[in-house]
Amino acid sequence: MKKLIAGVVLGVGLTAMAHGAGDPQAGEQNAAACQACHGQGGANPIMGVYPKISGLGEKYLHNQLVAIQKDERVIVEMTGQLTGKSNQDLQDLAAYFAGQEMGVNQANPDLVEQGQALYRGGNMASGVPSCAGCHSPQGHGNAPGGYPALGGQNAEYVAKQLHAYRDGTRANGNNAAIMMDIASKLTDFEIEAVANYVSGLN
Structure with a gap:
């Protein structure tokens, strides 16, 4: 009985974790606007002052997207880009870009x-x-x-x-x-x- 209860608790915990995670495939479908500035897969921005957003980590990316949407982090170029997106949309975008590879630049x-x-x-x-x-x-x-x-x-x-x-x-x-x-x-x-x-x- 204890094993059954432990299994149920573990299963519920894993389901909750999975539910909170982003869906990279859904994120890719909504990433076109992002890639206009950040490049394909977020790895090749059109300007050096723009960040590569590929491979940064899902938690970090999601936190930054939420902060930008709430105007807690003000980035003029991002004005209006996240308007109307749900938290799941932001999580999906974060999951997609976190899974992309960041290339390396040539250092001075x-x-x-x-x-x-x-x-x-x-x-x-x-x-x-x-x-x-x-x-x-x-x-x-x-x-x-x-x-x-x-x-x-x-x-x-x-x-x-x-x-x-x-x-x-x-x-x-x-x-x-x-x-x-x-x-x-x-x-x-x-x-x-x-x-x-x-x-x-x-």
């Missing part, structure tokens, strides 16, 4: 050494932790924790986000306080170097 060799040192070891003198601690040594992120993959992301976009965290114009999300604190300790050169480094990281 003049900045790789400095960027690598900061990404992997942080800056003890200024109290900056390593980026790899949350975003993984290979830049794959931590999908269950909601930390996005960074390896291959456009350097211009990464730099723009670090500046936004530093000046407080990006303050949404569970991890915003962490990122704002870290960014507040970064110099302009460190931002440029680490953004360059992750753009070529795989």
